[in-house]
Amino acid sequence: MGRDVTFTGVFPILATPFDEQETLDLVSFDRLIRFMAQLGVDGVTILGVLGEADRMTDVEREAAIETAVAAAGGRLPVVVGASHRGTRAALELSRMAQRLGADAVMLTPSQEPVPSEERMFEYFARVAEGIELPIVVQDHPASTGAHMSVPLLLRLAREIHLWRMGRMEVLARRMED
Secondary structure, eight states: OOOOOOOOSOOOBOOOOBOTTSOBOHHHHHHHHHHHHHHTOSOEEESOTTTTGGGSOHHHHHHHHHHHHHHHTTSSOEEEEOOOSSHHHHHHHHHHHHHTTOSEEEEOOOOOSSOOHHHHHHHHHHHHHHOOSOEEEEEOHHHHSOOOOHHHHHHHHHHOTTEEEEEEOOOOOOOOO
């Protein structure tokens, strides 16, 4: 399991490099993680919801996590996106991240035909029950179709023992004159 992470400072969400044949480019990924360490960021986040994670096989995901953890070399924490449409799959992705040495996981709520705050809470609670890593809760309505209310976020912070941080993102709005 990863170390205890203090979520302060800059934790950029990194792109996952692929070559022209859509093959995971682990050499470039290693260089990217090392470059972030040289820049002095406070941690890195990989396999985010808008990146390539949902297009990767489990074998590629595992290789990306192993590469990031090795390249970070304990110099900076690695947060791994483990979001999935299903609770069981998100739990398994989170367990994979934990087994491979990640320091935390980042999760968005699962996508539901009719979003329900109780269902969102249950999703995070079930994942938290099955892992030991800190959880970064990401409210990203553009990818999930659901917005997490302030009361839900407060409940998660109070009741989910692994909650460490909330990452809130809003939908872009067009400015009218």
